[in-house]
Each structure stands twice: as C-alpha cells, then as structure tokens.
Amino acid sequence: MFLVQAIQKWVGSDEGLPEEANAGIVELLNHLVAIIQELSGSHWDLVFDLIESNLDVSISANSVQSRPCR
Numbered sequence: 001m002f003l004v005q006a007i008q009k010w011v012g013s014d015e016g017l018p019e020e021a022n023a024g025i026v027e028l029l030n031h032l033v034a035i036i037q038e039l040s041g042s043h044w045d046l047v048f049d050l051i052e053s054n055l056d057v058s059i060s061a062n063s064v065q066s067r068p069c070r
Contacts, residue, residue, distance in 0.1 A: 004029070004036060004043045011046060019057050026050045 007025055011017060017025075029047050036043060 001036065001039065001043075004032060004046070008043060008046045011050070019054075022050055022053050022057075026054055 007029075011025070026047075029050070033047070
C-alpha cells in the first residue's frame with residue numbers, strides 16, 4: 001500500500017508526467033489490484049483517473065491516425 005501511496009503523491013505533484021509514465025503506472029497498478037482490491041480509499045480515484053487519461057490519449061491518437069490525408 002505504501003507503493004500506491006507514493007505513486008499517488010508523485011502523480012498528484014506539480015510535475016507533469018509523460019504519457020509513457022501513465023501507461024507504466026497503470027500496468028503496475030494492474031498487477032497490484034489483486035492485493036488492494038479489498039481496501040477502500042482514495043487510491044481508487046488514482047487508478048480510475050489514470051485509466052481515463054490513458055483512454056483519452058488512446059482515443060485521440062486513434063482519431064489522428066484515422067483522419068484522411070489531404
């Protein structure tokens with residue numbers, strides 16, 4: 001749980017995270033969900049925010065790739 005708290009502080013800091021870091025954090029949290037699934041707390045807000053951010057980046061990347069060339 002201390003790892004999740006440290007990640008939460010890092011993500012919540014004023015430092016901007018690159019998109020690759022978000023994806024890596026989500027992958028790490030995916031492995032930790034089995035351990036933290038029974039615990040309630042603000043760490044779930046972090047998990048859902050990161051997933052939403054990755055989905056937004058993925059959707060915008062797909063829409064740029066699917067635009068026809070002129």
